[in-house]
Amino acid sequence: MRIGVDVGGTKLEVIAIDHDGREVLRRRMATPRGSYEGTLDAIRTLVLEAESEVGPSTVGIGMPGTISPATGLVKNANSTWLNGQPFGRDLMRVLDRELRLANDANCLALSEATDGAAAGASPVFAVILGTGVGGGLAVHGQIVVGVNAIAGEWGHNPVPWPTAGEWPGPPCYCGRTGCIETLLSGPGFEADHAEQLGIRLRGVEIVAAAEAGDAAAAATLARYEERLARSLAAIINVLDPEVIVLGGGLSNIDRFYLSVPRLWEPFVFSDRVDTRLVRAQHGDSSGVRGAAWLWPESK
Numbered sequence: 191m192r193i194g195v196d197v198g199g200t201k202l203e204v205i206a207i208d209h210d211g212r213e214v215l216r217r218r219m220a221t222p223r224g225s226y227e228g229t230l231d232a233i234r235t236l237v238l239e240a241e242s243e244v245g246p247s248t249v250g251i252g253m254p255g256t257i258s259p260a261t262g263l264v265k266n267a268n269s270t271w272l273n274g275q276p277f278g279r280d281l282m283r284v285l286d287r288e289l290r291l292a293n294d295a296n297c298l299a300l301s302e303a304t305d306g307a308a309a310g311a312s313p314v315f316a317v318i319l320g321t322g323v324g325g326g327l328a329v330h331g332q333i334v335v336g337v338n339a340i341a342g343e344w345g346h347n348p349v350p351w352p353t354a355g356e357w358p359g360p361p362c363y364c365g366r367t368g369c370i371e372t373l374l375s376g377p378g379f380e381a382d383h384a385e386q387l388g389i390r391l392r393g394v395e396i397v398a399a400a401e402a403g404d405a406a407a408a409a410t411l412a413r414y415e416e417r418l419a420r421s422l423a424a425i426i427n428v429l430d431p432e433v434i435v436l437g438g439g440l441s442n443i444d445r446f447y448l449s450v451p452r453l454w455e456p457f458v459f460s461d462r463v464d465t466r467l468v469r470a471q472h473g474d475s476s477g478v479r480g481a482a483w484l485w486p487e488s489k
Contacts, residue, residue, distance in 0.1 A: 191206050191207070191208060191214070191244045191245060191246075191247040191248075192206065192207050192208075192209075192247060192248050192250070192482040192483065192485055193205070193206050193237060193240050193241070193244075193247040193248065193249045193250070193482060194206075194207070194249075194250050194251075194252065194297075194478045194479060194480070194481030194482030194483070194484075195233055195236060195237065195249065195250070195251045195252065195478065195481055196252045196294060196297070196477045196478035196481060197221070197229070197233070197251065197252065197253045197254065197269070197272075197294070198221060198254075198269075198294070198321075199221060199223070199254065199268060199269050199320075199321040199322070200220065200221055200223070200321065201218050201219065201220060201221055202218065202219050202220075202221050202229075202232055202233060202236060203216070203217070203218045203475070203478045204216070204217050204218075204236040204237060204239075204240050204478070205475065205478045205479060205481075205482060206240055206243075206244045206247060206482070207479065207482050211304070211305050211479070211483075213475075213479075214244055215240055215243055215244055216475070217236055217239065217240065219232060219236065221269070223269075223271070224271050225271065226271050226272065226275055229271070229272070230280055230281065230284050231284075233251070233281060233284075233285075234281075234284045234285055237249055237285055238285075248290075248482075248485040249285065249287065249289050249290075250289070250290045250291070250292070250297075250480075250481040250482050250483070250484030250485055251278075251281065251289055251290070251291040251292070251481055251484075252291075252292060252293070252294040252296075252297035252298075252477045252478060252480060252481035253267070253272070253277065253291055253292070253293065253294060254266075254267040254268050254269045254272065254293075254294055254322065254324070255267025255268070255269070255272060255273065255293065256292075256293045256335075256339040256340065257277065257278050257291060257339065258339065259337070259338070259339050262276055262278065262279065263275060263276055263277075264276075264277045265339075266340065266343065266346070266364075268321065268322040268363060268371075270363065277291070278291050290484040290485060291484075292333060292335070292480075292481065292484055293324065293326060293339075293342070294318065294324055294326075294477045294481075295316055295317070295318045295324030295325050295326035295342055295437075295477075296316075296326035296327070296328075296333040296334075296335070296341075296342065296480070297326070297333075297476075297477045297478070297479075297480030297481045297483075297484070298316040298317075298318060298324075298326055298435065298437045298470065298476050298477045298480055299314050299315065299316035299326035299327055299328040299333060299342070299435070299480070300326075300328050300331075300332075300333050300480040300483050300484070301470075301472055301476040301477065301479040301480030301483060302314060302316060302328075302433075302435045302437075302470055302471060302472070302476055302480075303328040303331050304331060304480075304483050306435070306470060306471040306472050306476060306479075307433070307435055307468040307469065307470060307471040308328075308432075308433040308435050308468065311432040311433040311466075312328070312329050312330050312331070312432060313327060313328065313329045313429055313430070313431045313432060314327070314328045314329075314431060314432065314433050314434075314435060315327055315342070315425055315429055315431040315433075315434045315435070316328070316342075316434075316435045316436075316437060316470075317344075317422075317434065317435065317436050317437065317438070317441075318437050318438040318477070319374060319375070319376070319418075319436060319437070319438040319439065319440035319441055320375065320376055320437075320438030320439050320440065321375060321376055321377065322345060322371055322375050323344075323345035323370055323371040323374045323375050323378075324342070324343075324345060325342035325343060325344040325345060325425070326341075326342040327341050327342045327429065327431075344370060344421065344424075344425055345369060345370045345371035345374070345375075346362070346364050346366070346369045346370070346371060347369065347370055347424070348368045348369065348370070349368060349369075349370055349373055349417055349420065349421060350420050350421060350423070350424040350457070351420050351457060352368065356368065356373070356417075359372055359373070360372040360373070360378070360381065370417075370421050373414075373417055374414070374417060374418055374421065374440075376393050376438075376439055376440060379393050379396070379410070379414055379440065380392065380393055380396070382410060382413065382414070383396050383406075383407070383410040386406065386409070386410065387406050391407075393439065393440065396410055396411065397411060397443055411443075414440075415445070415446055415449050415450055415453065416453055418446065418450055419449075419450045419451075419452075419453030419454040419457070420453075420454070420457055422434060422450065422454055422467075423454040423457035423458045424457070426454065426458050426460075426463065426465050427457075427458060427459050430465070431465055432464075432465065432466070433465065433466045433467075433468060434465060434466070434467050434468070435468055435469070435470050436467065436468070436469055436470065437469075437470040437473075437474070437476055437477065438474075439474075441469055441470060442469075446467070447467055447468070447469065450467055451463065451465075451467050
């Protein structure tokens with residue numbers, strides 16, 4: 191069996207899959223936000239309880255941010271209590287075994303390139319539109335980490351071709367302003383609507399209001415998808431992916447899959463754009479499946 195763990199900002203999820211990718215177990219629990227030791231303990235509990243049911247297994251971890259090749263410490267995690275911590279070493283200590291860890295968006299890319307919506311495609315760029323905005327890259331079914339372990343980190347680039355109202359942009363936890371994440375994350379989407387209307391709504395409420403004909407909500411949704419289109423166009427210009435896969439809560443907005451490819455065309459440096467935009471086939475479980483797939487068949 192392969193066990194995968196997804197370390198999310200609000201939830202921890204564990205899954206066990208067999209050699210064919212068939213799910214045999216899934217558990218979730220709330221993330222102990224702000225507590226590093228609590229997060230370690232919760233992951234240990236999830237893994238050991240899973241193994242008590244399915245037997246000894248390989249374990250892969252999908253995590254926010256990444257492990258710095260220079261220091262061995264976590265960097266760039268929007269679950270900020272992980273930053274600067276020896277997360278990989280500590281997990282191996284508390285679980286007493288070798289583990290494989292990868293950025294959660296890389297896990298999404300691996301999952302969807304292995305047996306999901308982008309199976310057989312290459313390159314595959316995967317996007318998480320959720321609490322943060324992550325990105326991951328898979329080429330020929332293998333994730334690309336990069337020499338700095340930041341391949342795919344598009345969320346901390348500025349929104350491309352910014353309008354006058356988008357510059358310099360909202361402050362980001364990374365210390366800069368105007369990052370893609372500040373506008374395309376779930377909280378960024380909600381904050382943009384609140385700034386225009388003075389009313390704070392949840393993302394699902396904004397989408398529902400737009401679909402019901404609310405003009406202000408429709409304008410917020412239109413701004414979001416146009417920004418998403420520009421941001422993905424920049425990725426297409428650099429990587430020329432065959433498929434872009436969307437995951438995370440905002441990936442469930444159906445209209446994106448028609449509107450965004452139409453909107454990105456003027457910004458892509460090509461006479462036509464054949465890149466496909468698809469929804470993650472495995473939904474919000476795709477990242478945790480990718481974590482399980484971090485171990486190759488030979489293991």
